[in-house]
Amino acid sequence: MVTTERPREPEGPGTGTAGPRRRDPRQIAIWTAVAVVGAVAWAIVAFVRGEQISAAWLVFAAVASYAIAYRFYSRWIAHRALRVDDTRATPAERLDDGQDYQPTDRRVLFGHHFAAIAGAGPLVGPVLAAQMGYLPGTVWIIVGVVFAGAVQDMVTLFFSTRRGGRSLGQMAREEIGPVGGIAAIVAVLAIMVILLAVLALVVVQALADSPWGTFSLAMTIPIALFMGVYLRYLRPGKIIEASVLGVALLLLAIVGGGWVQDSSWGEVFHLSANQLTLALVVYGFAASVLPVWMLLAPRDYLSSFMKVGVVVLLAASIVLAWPTLQMAPLTRFASDGLGPVSAGSLFPFVFITIACGALSGFHALVASGTTPKLIQKESQVRVIGYGAMLTESFVAIMALAAACILDPGLYFAMNMPATVLGPTVESASAAVQQIGFTISPADLAAAASAVEEQTLVGRSGGAPTLAVGLSTVFSEVFGGDALRAFWYHFAIMFEALFILTTVDAGTRVGRFMLQDTVGNVWPRFADTSWKPAAWLSSAVIVGAWGYLLYAGVKTTRWAASTSSSHCSASRTSCSPPSRWRSARPC
Numbered sequence: 001m002v003t004t005e006r007p008r009e010p011e012g013p014g015t016g017t018a019g020p021r022r023r024d025p026r027q028i029a030i031w032t033a034v035a036v037v038g039a040v041a042w043a044i045v046a047f048v049r050g051e052q053i054s055a056a057w058l059v060f061a062a063v064a065s066y067a068i069a070y071r072f073y074s075r076w077i078a079h080r081a082l083r084v085d086d087t088r089a090t091p092a093e094r095l096d097d098g099q100d101y102q103p104t105d106r107r108v109l110f111g112h113h114f115a116a117i118a119g120a121g122p123l124v125g126p127v128l129a130a131q132m133g134y135l136p137g138t139v140w141i142i143v144g145v146v147f148a149g150a151v152q153d154m155v156t157l158f159f160s161t162r163r164g165g166r167s168l169g170q171m172a173r174e175e176i177g178p179v180g181g182i183a184a185i186v187a188v189l190a191i192m193v194i195l196l197a198v199l200a201l202v203v204v205q206a207l208a209d210s211p212w213g214t215f216s217l218a219m220t221i222p223i224a225l226f227m228g229v230y231l232r233y234l235r236p237g238k239i240i241e242a243s244v245l246g247v248a249l250l251l252l253a254i255v256g257g258g259w260v261q262d263s264s265w266g267e268v269f270h271l272s273a274n275q276l277t278l279a280l281v282v283y284g285f286a287a288s289v290l291p292v293w294m295l296l297a298p299r300d301y302l303s304s305f306m307k308v309g310v311v312v313l314l315a316a317s318i319v320l321a322w323p324t325l326q327m328a329p330l331t332r333f334a335s336d337g338l339g340p341v342s343a344g345s346l347f348p349f350v351f352i353t354i355a356c357g358a359l360s361g362f363h364a365l366v367a368s369g370t371t372p373k374l375i376q377k378e379s380q381v382r383v384i385g386y387g388a389m390l391t392e393s394f395v396a397i398m399a400l401a402a403a404c405i406l407d408p409g410l411y412f413a414m415n416m417p418a419t420v421l422g423p424t425v426e427s428a429s430a431a432v433q434q435i436g437f438t439i440s441p442a443d444l445a446a447a448a449s450a451v452e453e454q455t456l457v458g459r460s461g462g463a464p465t466l467a468v469g470l471s472t473v474f475s476e477v478f479g480g481d482a483l484r485a486f487w488y489h490f491a492i493m494f495e496a497l498f499i500l501t502t503v504d505a506g507t508r509v510g511r512f513m514l515q516d517t518v519g520n521v522w523p524r525f526a527d528t529s530w531k532p533a534a535w536l537s538s539a540v541i542v543g544a545w546g547y548l549l550y551a552g553v554k555t556t557r558w559a560a561s562t563s564s565s566h567c568s569a570s571r572t573s574c575s576p577p578s579r580w581r582s583a584r585p586c
Contacts, residue, residue, distance in 0.1 A: 038064025052324040055401040062397045066390045069146040074386040084378040091165035100528045104374040111301035114388040117363045119502030120202040121356020124462030126400035129353040131341045132334040134404040136350045144358030145393035154385030156364045160372035168368040197548035204276045206496035211269040212257035213493035219253035224299030246302045281546040287504035288538035303501045321476040327404040341415045357396025369509030402469025409439025418458035428457040451488035467491035510541040
């Protein structure tokens with residue numbers, strides 16, 4: 001028989017109410033130094049005018065802000081506001097079914113949650129917002145995540161954990177009644193389908209006609225299955241062993257992708273956009289119905305190594321190479337709203353363009369979807385909810401830095417509409433000159449040749465721009481110009497891997513939401529362990545976003561998807577007082 005509460009000894013500093021602590025002089029000195037570095041970095045980023053500054057100052061400002069916010073602000077929320085209690089059994093313990101509810105090691109769960117929330121948003125949004133200058137995006141990303149995005153993720157995860165792993169739709173129905181609740185569920189479900197279709201589109205665009213990326217990405221599936229079986233049956237609890245094996249196999253898959261691309265096997269993995277769409281639909285269905293320990297959690301955990309590793313390596317490379325920010329801190333497009341990449345003035349479009357990395361309603365769906373069904377202890381909502389969102393925000397800062405170190409002429413030549421740029425480097429150069437920036441046709445041709453592309457003109461969407469910026473920084477530190485093309489194609493594959501983890505986790509979350517919705521009229525359907533309901537709801541979700549992807553999502557604008565995400569974030573914040581009271585310990 002399963003009990004609702006299981007007493008145990010509190011573990012770690014995240015339990016109960018924070019008591020008085022003796023102040024350690026070394027800790028005071030360390031945090032004072034962090035605060036000073038952060039203050040200096042912010043002063044340089046915000047106030048230096050008339051000369052170019054290094055992108056490293058963005059790194060220092062972000063890291064210092066994140067460290068202080070996590071150490072002090074998130075701890076205050078956990079102890080004083082939420083009052084987390086590790087003596088309370090979590091849904092993963094009380095409802096463990098080996099399918100959807102499963103106590104999961106916090107390291108694996110952090111990797112899964114981070115991989116699930118960090119999709120195209122922190123990579124694409126900041127790149128598109130760079131047309132307004134580096135300052136607006138930097139301020140919104142860092143301030144937004146500290147006081148809004150990370151708080152939302154952490155609090156939603158806590159609420160869902162306290163309420164038995166209930167989804168956002170279920171909690172909304174309990175708070176505002178059946179009519180309003182069902183309306184909210186349907187609206188959020190529609191938003192989820194649109195977001196998944198847009199995210200899948202970015203994956204398709206990155207992998208189409210790319211045998212290297214397709215092979216490397218496909219190999220993560222059997223590697224994840226191996227890790228899942230290894231941790232559950234062969235060597236239970238041996239997280240470090242499984243991690244070492246998984247990362248080693250992942251690196252082999254990445255290196256092997258280059259060999260496959262140049263061999264006869266390249267044709268096998270040379271897939272068109274339509275073929276990739278069908279492959280994504282099949283994979284999304286499998287990730288939704290298979291036990292979470294078998295594919296979804298280990299694959300997301302494995303992917304998080306590459307995600308975090310590449311971002312940290314990029315940050316370190318920026319500090320070592322000390323590249324200057326070529327983009328101005330604030331351009332005229334922030335005020336006149338006539339930006340050539342996307343129209344709209346600073347307010348509200350910088351907030352619309354940059355969602356993930358600062359504040360995203362999609363995260364609340366994950367924080368009330370798969371993650372609360374896997375968490376071991378309440379105190380872990382801090383590192384998983386707040387910490388993972390800070391990590392994603394750092395990804396956004398790195399993407400913004402990578403875009404802003406490029407020559408503005410090249411940036412606009414890549415991101416302006418193809419209809420404006422024209423088909424040649426000469427026409428693109430003339431179009432860029434008309435908006436007040438210069439780049440010669442020879443420079444455009446040389447930039448494309450350096451990364452072994454036929455042209456970079458009109459390569460909009462954010463992903464190619466980030467790849468060029470990343471390859472520029474990495475080539476200065478590792479291998480020089482001879483490896484610039486390698487780093488560029490590596491970055492394209494990395495972005496596809498980065499985004500796919502959001503598609504698979506989002507599909508499973510969508511399945512939970514659909515089961516909740518139908519469960520209002522057919523209670524048996526809401527049982528996540530009932531296979532007919534799980535299979536049917538998964539088929540409906542993947543069919544919905546797969547149809548949009550195959551038939552018409554190519555016309556969907558980035559602003560529409562991020563606006564949908566912000567609408568979901570506003571719904572997450574509705575009726576906070578009653579949620580707060582119901583989540584408090586008795």
